[in-house]
Amino acid sequence: MDSSQEAIKQLNDLMDQVDEHLKDTFEILHQGHPSETFVRFLKARDWSVSKAHKMLIDCLTWRLQNEIDNILSKPIIPIDLYKDVRDSQLVGLSGFSREGLPVFGIGVGMSTLDRASVHYYVQSHIQINEYRDRVVLPATSDLHGRYIGTCLKVLDMTGLKLSALSQIKLLTIISTVDDLNYPEKTDIYYIVNAPYIFSACWKVVKPLLQERTRKKIQVLHGCGRDELLKIMDYASLPHFCKREGSAKLSRHSSPDIDDCFSLDHPFHQELYNYVKQQSQNKALKIPIKLGSFHVDVPDPDPEGTMIVQTIESELHKIGDQNGVTHDDD
Structure with missing residues (x-):
């Protein structure tokens, strides 16, 4: 048995000893693929069984709580x-x-994240993660x-401005949720x-990243269309990659069903209808309360905190060079 198989077996043995509540939520997490899920947590902790076990228990506890x-x-x-959330969290x-x-597709530069409370953005993000996984x-x-x-994931940086500083806190919360509870879910950014x-x-920032993370990030030329067409068909390209110069169009210039950010896009329609249907099934048992679904956000790891501080100081430097006040665009 090679070392990776041995690590998977050890983690499996440790998980056999946890209580039933944790086992139940682990079943929903692994969707019938426990070994592959062990591998994700092991990779995220450099194949340390004890660290991966702690990370997994913390994740399952977070899911339950x-x-x-x-x-x-x-x-x-x-x-x-919900439409406000979709229009501002692209x-x-x-x-x-x-x-x-x-x-x-993720519209990093054009997401304003200013039309709802933090809780709704975190809730929406986790719902998309869970819908993806389940x-x-x-x-x-x-x-x-x-x-x-x-x-x-294809990250569109169109429209990225110094005002992104104001969004760093929320983006840090979301990336912390992903790092700790959905590790190794994205092959390449x-x-x-x-x-x-x-x-x-x-x-x-690049030198601060772990090599494992650095290898996953590819900065493509322009809208990235030619590179992305090597791995996907034209129909699967995010709308902002389909033609050079399209990035310069206003996000709201023409509502388009091809716009994967739009609530009218088939993905968002399916997701919205799925959640609505699930809530109706649940409502037969318990009445639905209005209001956002509050999720406790774990503290970011020290590496993440250092990266955020570096980005902030770099943005301030650029702003100072350009004579920009930091609450302007």
């Missing part, structure tokens, strides 16, 4: 509020790579006849439409 298993039956209502599933991996990935695994447990401000920050 915050009722994450039920989050897909907790709609963000009313629909106008994320969507644009399609699949040729190998069957879901491709998520619905999208099992469906694409069935289609391809093999286990697919990860996705690709493709960065497209990167302006100078991104390049300046990337130069100072």
Whole structure:
């Protein structure tokens, strides 16, 4: 038995000893693939069994304490509020790579994250994670006849400004939730439409990242279309990658069903209807309360904190060079 198989076996033996509540939420987490899930947590902790075990127990405890298993039956209502979240937290599933991996587009530069409270943005983010893991990935695994447990993300930096400083706190919360509870779920992050401000920050942040993380980030030329077409069909490209110069169009210039951020896009319609249906099933048992679903956010790890501080100081430096006040765009 090689060392990785031995580590998986040790982690499995430790998990056999946990109480039933943790085992139940672990079943929802692993979706029938415990070994592959052990591998994700082991990779995230450099194959230390004891650290991976602690990380996994912490994750399962977080899931129980915050009722994450039920989050897909907790709609963000009313629909106008959900639409505000969608219009200001730009994320969507644009399609699949040729190998069957879901491709998520994320509008980093144009997301304003200013139309709802932090709790709604965190709730929406976790719902998309859970829908990906419990619905999208099992469906694409069935289609391809093999286990697919990860996705690709294309990050659109169009419109990135110094005012991004104001969003760093919320983005740190969301990335901490992902790092600690959804580790190793993204194979590659493709960065497209990167302006100078991104390049300046990337130069100072890149050396701080662990090699494992650094290898996952690819900064592509322009809108990235030609590179991305090597791994996915044109139909699966996020809308902001489909033609050079399209990035310069206003996000709101033409409502388009092809816009994977839009509530009208098939992915968001399916997700919205799924959550609505789940909530109706639950409502037969307990009345639904209005209001956001509060999730406790774990503290970021020291590496994450250092990276955020570096980005902040770099943005301030750029602002000072350009004579910009920091609460301006």
